[in-house]
Amino acid sequence: MKKILLSNILKNFSNNDTLFKTPEKLLLCKGSHKRFKIEFSNSSKLKEEITALQEQYKGQMIIGAIPFDQHTKATIIVPDKHEYYQESDLIDDLHIDPQSLTIEHSIDKPNRQQFNEMVQNAIDYINDKQFKKVVLARTLNFRLEADPQISSWLTNLMHKNKQGYIFSIETGHLQNLIGASPELLVKKEGNIVTINPLAGSRKQTFNEVKDADLEKELLNSEKDLHEHKIVVDYMCEKLQPYLSDIEFNKKPMILYTDTMIHLSTVITGKLKNDTMNALDLAELLHPTPAICGEPQKQALAFIQETEPFKRGLYTGLVGYMDSNGDGEWVITIRCAEINNKDITLFAGAGIVNSSLQDSEFNEISAKFTTMLDAMGLKEN
Numbered sequence: 001m002k003k004i005l006l007s008n009i010l011k012n013f014s015n016n017d018t019l020f021k022t023p024e025k026l027l028l029c030k031g032s033h034k035r036f037k038i039e040f041s042n043s044s045k046l047k048e049e050i051t052a053l054q055e056q057y058k059g060q061m062i063i064g065a066i067p068f069d070q071h072t073k074a075t076i077i078v079p080d081k082h083e084y085y086q087e088s089d090l091i092d093d094l095h096i097d098p099q100s101l102t103i104e105h106s107i108d109k110p111n112r113q114q115f116n117e118m119v120q121n122a123i124d125y126i127n128d129k130q131f132k133k134v135v136l137a138r139t140l141n142f143r144l145e146a147d148p149q150i151s152s153w154l155t156n157l158m159h160k161n162k163q164g165y166i167f168s169i170e171t172g173h174l175q176n177l178i179g180a181s182p183e184l185l186v187k188k189e190g191n192i193v194t195i196n197p198l199a200g201s202r203k204q205t206f207n208e209v210k211d212a213d214l215e216k217e218l219l220n221s222e223k224d225l226h227e228h229k230i231v232v233d234y235m236c237e238k239l240q241p242y243l244s245d246i247e248f249n250k251k252p253m254i255l256y257t258d259t260m261i262h263l264s265t266v267i268t269g270k271l272k273n274d275t276m277n278a279l280d281l282a283e284l285l286h287p288t289p290a291i292c293g294e295p296q297k298q299a300l301a302f303i304q305e306t307e308p309f310k311r312g313l314y315t316g317l318v319g320y321m322d323s324n325g326d327g328e329w330v331i332t333i334r335c336a337e338i339n340n341k342d343i344t345l346f347a348g349a350g351i352v353n354s355s356l357q358d359s360e361f362n363e364i365s366a367k368f369t370t371m372l373d374a375m376g377l378k379e380n
Contacts, residue, residue, distance in 0.1 A: 005091050006092050014151075015150050018168065023165075026087075037075060049076075054323060061320060063320045066313075068314060069311065072312045094159040101146070101375055106140065107140075110307075119360055122134050130298055131293055131294060131295055131302065133299065133350055134351050136307065136348055137311065137347060138364050140344070161258050163257075164180040164257060165181045167330075177336075177337055181318070181331055186328070188325065190326065199289070201263070203366035225263070228265070231288060231294075239284075244269060246267065247267070260366060260367065279329070315333060317330070334347070348364060348367075
């Protein structure tokens with residue numbers, strides 16, 4: 001097969017196309033497609049409707065964005081045709097595409113004082129044994145003077161996030177979801193399942209010596225190791241009935257993204273039941289303590305009562321599943337929701353009893369940088 005320039009793929013990408021790129025492959029859907037909005041109030045009903053769609057369209061691949069909670073509908077796309085490239089088929093000739101955006105106005109929600117109050121409230125709940133961990137998020141909202149340049153933003157995301165999961169999905173008329181998630185929720189190939197939870201992080205300094213010190217700090221941080229262990233324990237407990245030969249690194253490893261340093265654990269196993277598909281596994285785990293909290297029910301209730309916005313698709317799932325039930329679903333973080341010229345960025349941080357308000361606020365600001373850099377912007 002003749003190799004393809006990544007720049008050519010992105011040059012011809014339009015805002016109503018769909019793209020999902022992993023470190024190993026790229027899935028591209030251009031032209032006509034069928035888009036469905038499905039209620040997420042019941043995960044079993046969602047799976048039934050997606051199964052029915054695949055049967056109706058003769059086993060066609062589906063690509064989707066599934067929300068964080070029941071307040072938002074899932075977007076499921078059935079493309080009329082798709083292009084599928086292995087990494088070896090692609091030539092990475094990308095360079096930063098400079099941006100010169102003009103913003104009409106911007107607002108952060110919650111502001112710093114409000115967020116600090118939210119963190120203290122969460123710590124009080126944790127000390128009162130209401131839950132062990134909760135993830136609290138912030139948003140940056142702004143309006144552009146010109147139309148969003150999604151192709152250029154994807155170029156910049158791909159150039160800076162070589163090991164990330166890059167996505168762009170049209171969720172409605174003039175509405176898009178775009179991002180570069182570092183976190184693989186689940187990958188299913190045949191009976192082999194891979195999961196890669198992240199929890200515990202520091203902002204990169206891009207100084208080799210300082211970043212090496214931050215690695216050591218993370219690997220020895222009681223707070224971050226505790227936060228990470230909550231996520232890994234949850235994953236293994238959920239997967240135990242369905243997977244055999246579960247293996248994972250007993251101590252967290254270090255994973256670098258474009259702006260952050262994370263604690264990472266790779267979990268692998270073999271499916272006991274060959275009727276489970278990638279979406280079954282994803283919904284078994286969603287929402288994880290990495291983006292919600294533990295215990296799930298109490299943390300979810302706290303988030304819904306405390307955060308001054310609806311998360312929508314943020315901290316949901318984005319990915320694909322083929323006719324064999326194989327696929328990949330990642331957690332929808334480091335992302336932006338686009339509504340015509342209105343842009344909303346999301347980022348969050350895990351709160352445990354030893355969390356510090358300023359540290360959590362600054363961690364979120366660092367996470368915003370992934371999308372802000374792609375757009376050529378900075379947080380005020």
